[in-house]
Amino acid sequence: MSEEIQANAPETSAPDAPQASSGPSSGPAPRSGGRPGGRPSSGGPGGRGKFFRRKKVCKFCTEKIDAIPYRDVRLLQGFVAERGKIVPRRLTGVCTTHQRRLTRAIKQARNIALLPFATRH
Numbered sequence: 872m873s874e875e876i877q878a879n880a881p882e883t884s885a886p887d888a889p890q891a892s893s894g895p896s897s898g899p900a901p902r903s904g905g906r907p908g909g910r911p912s913s914g915g916p917g918g919r920g921k922f923f924r925r926k927k928v929c930k931f932c933t934e935k936i937d938a939i940p941y942r943d944v945r946l947l948q949g950f951v952a953e954r955g956k957i958v959p960r961r962l963t964g965v966c967t968t969h970q971r972r973l974t975r976a977i978k979q980a981r982n983i984a985l986l987p988f989a990t991r992h
């Protein structure tokens with residue numbers, strides 16, 4: 872007689888019992904894919920022209936001014952911003968040579984206190 876040992880007894884108590892206790896009440900999962908209203912904000916009229924835009928011709932060339940008088944404060948103030956900074960050439964339209972002379976004139980005028988230095992807040 873040969874007894875066959877049935878080793879592999881099928882366990883009937885398999886853990887297949889679905890314990891339905893996992894309720895979905897664990898708070899709303901925050902999805903990170905939400906975009907907050909992607910609306911292209913078309914702002915106002917794009918106007919950056921704060922400074923006066925006159926003709927882009929060098930003022931000193933047209934008026935045949937060779938040496939810029941540093942004593943002429945009212946002339947120099949047209950090329951100095953409100954805070955005392957020298958307005959760049961692309962805004963004023965002054966040519967390169969005259970801008971250089973203008974810069975020297977403005978600095979001379981600053982030295983004798985005709986024009987203010989760059990005012991700080």
Ligand SMILES: [Zn+2]
Pocket residue numbers: 929930931932933965966967968969970
């Ligand atoms: Zn010029």
